């Protein structure tokens with residue numbers, strides 16, 4: 245019977261546009277799914293978008309859209325991007341789809357019928373950004389995960405009896421395969437050992453969610469809703485026979501890949517929900533580290549994201565896929581930089597695999613009329629040929645072991661070591677010199693050398709396919725082997741390259757990138773962040789992020805330009821989104837006397853703002869202070885840093901700024917109208 249393989253990515257929040265941090269999780273899963281297909285498994289690869297919850301509701305409101313419109317747009321962006329990146333998902337689930345909503349309600353019912361849900365009252369702190377209840381926190385306390393200020397909630401809720409699962413969960417973690425890597429497993433074990441409290445699993449103060457069955461005043465807690473996608477997508481809770489069959493076939497998942505910040509949800513809540521519903525738990529949950537950019541986690545709120553499109557435009561999807569899996573040690577954090585990307589591209593792809601393919605195939609064209617030569621009689625063989633064959637056999641084995649342990653970077657290192665040995669072998673055996681000689685022995689030796697090189701190329705290409713599906717498919721065709729997707733990877737071994745195969749047309753697969761590639765990509769990213777800034781009337785009382793505090797208006801300003809009588813309409817004013825922000829971090833900017841770098845929590849996210857107020861305010865006096873921020877101002881770069889918003893201040897004579905504030909307490913994120 246065919247082995248099945250079910251792999252999932254987390255579903256992506258639609259409050260942020262996709263960036264390469266998201267692409268990282270998806271690429272890792274895609275690579276595994278592709279390898280499994282070639283190994284003969286009946287594979288199902290799921291991804292999708294997470295579209296409910298207060299965070300999305302607020303983000304949509306801030307964008308002046310309905311949550312559904314907002315989710316539709318961003319979900320479509322994820323889907324299009326995954327297509328461009330060659331992601332081979334078998335389904336894309338959206339939590340706002342009917343199939344999901346109905347099946348989540350089924351799951352809720354099941355857990356309730358099994359006696360694990362009761363009604364109670366929750367009073368405590370909640371982090372909207374992480375959609376996380378923060379036990380033990382007090383009003384004004386920050387979220388332990390993201391540092392944003394928590395909000396106090398007092399609600400009648402449905403509770404899940406998480407406390408009933410402590411022992412069962414610990415028993416589950418005894419299996420070292422359940423959570424990987426080991427360090428994450430240890431964290432989870434100590435968290436669960438310290439005691440589990442029942443978990444609120446409904447909200448009643450907003451409506452953007454799935455109604456609790458039989459009590460639609462409540463919506464189901466967004467994490468229960470979201471986690472359930474892994475089973476609703478493959479048919480759980482459906483009355484349809486085909487869907488039930490699919491669920492029976494694919495559940496439990498073989499691999500659930502996640503980033504390290506959502507380990508608790510996946511390794512504690514998720515298996516507990518499943519056990520409460522009487523369902524099996526996933527076989528393995530694998531947590532990867534973060535992609536850092538400019539030394540911190542790449543994220544929308546930090547404003548340090550790199551868009552995937554930029555890299556796709558300049559170097560293509562395979563380059564990004566290879567780079568992320570080769571450069572970052574899986575499980576650990578890794579830094580992204582355009583320099584490192586281009587360097588790796590040139591050394592490993594243009595000069596490595598690409599060069600091996602083009603030199604080997606070009607010589608076969610030239611010396612053997614484009615047909616794979618026969619490695620002739622034994623006398624023409626040397627120990628070096630056998631060494632390559634043995635290295636290739638070992639590479640197949642080691643690559644498989646490392647890859648299946650999620651050590652992508654080591655696996656690729658091993659495959660590229662084979663490429664390096666073949667390069668060396670070619671240099672040492674000088675096929676170009678043999679090609680000039682016409683005697684029988686030289687001809688036979690040349691055939692052996694080029695056959696050996698081509699066979700090693702075939703093996704390296706086959707192994708690299710899951711990581712770089714596009715380029716390897718091209719090399720496969722150039723080798724005359726047809727469709728690489730038909731390759732039986734489990735049978736891959738030395739010596740399968742059919743002799744006499746007619747090569748396809750030889751073309752370079754990875755053209756060398758010159759220095760300007762880095763600049764081009766950097767510029768594309770900067771252009772994307774910067775937006776036109778229009779000079780505003782000098783009378784404006786807004787402190788800008790500019791060192792000289794020259795007042796500027798928002799990007800919306802042209803439309804809001806004063807009418808002939810110098811008045812604007814209420815609609816014009818409504819275009820400016822003013823919000824209450826809380827200063828979390830304030831520091832001087834080196835070599836800029838007037839400039840402070842601030843991190844300001846505006847309820848839905850933390851923004852970096854550069855403000856020209858350093859002469860009037862010492863940074864330490866600002867931390868914890870509430871300010872007014874223009875939240876929908878187009879970001880701009882100052883001193884190489886992005887300023888994403890503007891603080892509002894009165895401008896006294898001589899230009900001294902005085903920050904706007906409130907006499908009464910106001911919640912962070914409140915809009916000024």
Ligand code: MSP
Pocket residue numbers: 253254255256257264265266268269294470471472473501502503504505506533534535536541542543
């Ligand atoms: N919606 C939740 C997941 C629900 S799953 C039932 C969520 N979404 S997310 O969009 O914030 O993150 C999705 C995935 O992208 C996570 O695995 C996360 O770790 C990954 N990444 C987002 N930014 C990242 C980096 N900068 N680096 C690496 N991965 C990161 O969490």
